[in-house]
Amino acid sequence: MENQRYPVTDQYSQFVDAKITDGTPVESEDRLKPRSSRTCDQIKKKLYQRFELADTNTRNVSLHTIQSEIRKVLKKQFLIQRPFLSFQTLPRLFLQLTYFKHFNSAQLIIHEKGSPFAESYTIFKHNESRATKIEASNFNKVFNLVKKSKYKQFNQTRLDISDIDIYGTFLAHTLLLQHHGVVVIISRNDFLPPSQTESDVFNITCNYLIHFFEIALISRKKLAIEEYKKSLLEHVQQNLFLKNNFSDLSEQHLSNDYFHLQRIELLGELLNTLKHELSNPLFGLGLGTQLLLDYAQDEEIKSFIQEINKNALRCQRIIESFSSLYHGQSTIEIISLHETIKEVQRLVRSESKQIPQRIIFLPPEIQDLQIKTNKTWLSLILFNLILNSCQALKSSDREDKLIKITVSKPSEGLVNIDVSDNGPGIPQNIQSKIFDPFFTTKIDGTGVGLIICKNLASKIGSKILFSSGPDVDTTFTLHLPIM
Amino acid sequence: MKILIIEDELLIQKALKKLLEAQGVQVIATAQGDQALELIKDNDFDRIICDLMLHDITGFDIIEECKKKYKYTEISHKFMLMTAYSSETVLNKAREYGCPVFTKPFSNIHETVNLFISGANCEAQ
Numbered sequence: 001m002e003n004q005r006y007p008v009t010d011q012y013s014q015f016v017d018a019k020i021t022d023g024t025p026v027e028s029e030d031r032l033k034p035r036s037s038r039t040c041d042q043i044k045k046k047l048y049q050r051f052e053l054a055d056t057n058t059r060n061v062s063l064h065t066i067q068s069e070i071r072k073v074l075k076k077q078f079l080i081q082r083p084f085l086s087f088q089t090l091p092r093l094f095l096q097l098t099y100f101k102h103f104n105s106a107q108l109i110i111h112e113k114g115s116p117f118a119e120s121y122t123i124f125k126h127n128e129s130r131a132t133k134i135e136a137s138n139f140n141k142v143f144n145l146v147k148k149s150k151y152k153q154f155n156q157t158r159l160d161i162s163d164i165d166i167y168g169t170f171l172a173h174t175l176l177l178q179h180h181g182v183v184v185i186i187s188r189n190d191f192l193p194p195s196q197t198e199s200d201v202f203n204i205t206c207n208y209l210i211h212f213f214e215i216a217l218i219s220r221k222k223l224a225i226e227e228y229k230k231s232l233l234e235h236v237q238q239n240l241f242l243k244n245n246f247s248d249l250s251e252q253h254l255s256n257d258y259f260h261l262q263r264i265e266l267l268g269e270l271l272n273t274l275k276h277e278l279s280n281p282l283f284g285l286g287l288g289t290q291l292l293l294d295y296a297q298d299e300e301i302k303s304f305i306q307e308i309n310k311n312a313l314r315c316q317r318i319i320e321s322f323s324s325l326y327h328g329q330s331t332i333e334i335i336s337l338h339e340t341i342k343e344v345q346r347l348v349r350s351e352s353k354q355i356p357q358r359i360i361f362l363p364p365e366i367q368d369l370q371i372k373t374n375k376t377w378l379s380l381i382l383f384n385l386i387l388n389s390c391q392a393l394k395s396s397d398r399e400d401k402l403i404k405i406t407v408s409k410p411s412e413g414l415v416n417i418d419v420s421d422n423g424p425g426i427p428q429n430i431q432s433k434i435f436d437p438f439f440t441t442k443i444d445g446t447g448v449g450l451i452i453c454k455n456l457a458s459k460i461g462s463k464i465l466f467s468s469g470p471d472v473d474t475t476f477t478l479h480l481p482i483m
Numbered sequence: 484m485k486i487l488i489i490e491d492e493l494l495i496q497k498a499l500k501k502l503l504e505a506q507g508v509q510v511i512a513t514a515q516g517d518q519a520l521e522l523i524k525d526n527d528f529d530r531i532i533c534d535l536m537l538h539d540i541t542g543f544d545i546i547e548e549c550k551k552k553y554k555y556t557e558i559s560h561k562f563m564l565m566t567a568y569s570s571e572t573v574l575n576k577a578r579e580y581g582c583p584v585f586t587k588p589f590s591n592i593h594e595t596v597n598l599f600i601s602g603a604n605c606e607a608q
Binding site for chain 2: 276280281287
């Protein structure tokens with residue numbers, strides 16, 4: 001028995017005398033075994049003892065030690081380097097634990113319940129990797145076989161499946177997750193049977209990793225859903241009214257968010273119906289007040305009736321504004337900038353109750369400026385910017401809160417619309433993130449307002465830039481080219 | 484002048500009736516489609532102001548029934564349709580009958596009421 005034929009024996013000795021809970025050496029059990037196996041054990045022992053381990057600390061392998069080592073490898077290899085785990089490299093985790101240092105390959109097979117295929121990722125010691133698909137029926141065969149064998153070795157020829165990477169001695173384990181079944185197989189390229197220690201450590205490792213697998217699978221699903229949502233956001237402009245909380249990462253919440261997004265897309269139709277439903281009562285109000293005005297003699301009564309009428313008209317105008325916001329899709333028209341801004345202000349009126357707003361034209365002559373653009377999209381952008389300023393100022397206790405909307409014309413073909421507020425400002429460390437989808441600092445924020453603005457701005461050929469800092473106004477500028 | 488109002492929203496019905504009567508017009512109002520058809524049969528109205536969406540029937544159904552009594556030109560002069568639904572399909576259908584359609588709520592009530600009396604010959608809002 002030479003070294004070359006059993007290349008791993010020097011490492012193997014680590015496990016020879018090690019037991020999981022205590023350090024009872026193999027030696028004491030010798031006397032209890034029958035003669036023939038004792039001989040076998042003696043030979044084994046001699047062989048292993050030839051390569052006595054240097055570090056005696058690893059002789060006694062406790063549960064705690066195993067777990068902390070797993071955590072160390074996880075942290076170092078997987079969690080620091082990338083935010084989302086790639087299942088392709090996950091099997092390497094096993095090969096990097098000291099207990100399995102001499103194992104040559106690790107295979108991870110993941111099957112989502114109900115899927116016709118399972119994904120399989122194998123990592124070989126010298127960094128070769130293999131990713132393949134295994135049919136669900138074959139996966140189930142492997143799963144059941146491994147389970148039935150109670151995680152001891154079984155005759156792998158029974159498997160007869162080409163994609164199972166078993167080379168020589170192997171250890172296998174199954175895990176049942178919430179929506180997935182997982183099979184883990186690690187193989188050693190020799191025929192020494194795995195020691196009890198190795199087998200135990202492997203089982204402990206697999207069980208310990210259940211929770212980790214669940215999280216990894218959920219993050220993967222979350223990533224897929226976010227990609228989907230992002231692509232939706234790019235095509236659907238009317239999501240200004242999204243109200244959702246994406247901070248909870250639980251899968252149930254994610255599904256709810258996704259379906260909520262679908263419901264939001266129906267919002268436009270709802271808005272339509274709402275408009276029609278409200279038309280009749282509003283009409284009634286208008287007619288009734290008109291009649292009363294015609295017949296009222298008393299001046300005081302008349303003035304009250306007029307107020308009622310004005311409120312009914314205000315309701316009408318709000319519904320009209322929202323409807324036109326939703327419906328006016330790609331029409332480019334010539335609009336009065338001043339009127340448009342005033343309309344948007346009307347829509348944010350209740351949010352901005354205590355906050356004065358000032359519209360400034362620089363120079364004052366451009367007040368009557370007419371521009372050719374998409375009124376709906378411009379209104380949506382301004383609506384969102386003004387709303388953001390209102391919400392920022394709500395949390396401030398300044399005496400002199402002010403939102404300024406400044407229209408200026410830096411050059412012949414360009415109009416700048418600045419929406420600025422003297423609120424607390426945007427902290428330096430998140431300034432680069434505010435246009436990221438789903439990034440929000442508000443408790444009930446959706447994180448989609450600014451990315452929608454950005455999309456819409458590019459649709460009308462414009463840009464949104466901002467500046468913010470402590471002790472200065474926060475200003476969002478829409479650079480709008482005009483004909 | 485005799486005007487029939489067919490509208491199931493009571494406030495609108497009563498207020499319109501009052502506003503028209505203030506202009507010296509005789510007004511009969513009903514909320515039921517079958518009652519309206521009875522009234523049309525038994526009376527000769529100068530104008531029929533009809534809401535499109537009623538509880539039991541639509542304004543268009545009423546017009547269809549009236550085709551038995553009135554010719555096309557008469558219908559397009561007599562009928563004035565009101566609706567909260569301002570979709571293209573509705574407007575197109577009304578055009579088929581040649582009737583003006585008024586979208587609720589009216590922007591200028593007095594003007595519209597005068598239009599009812601004088602007779603609008605185009606689509607008004």
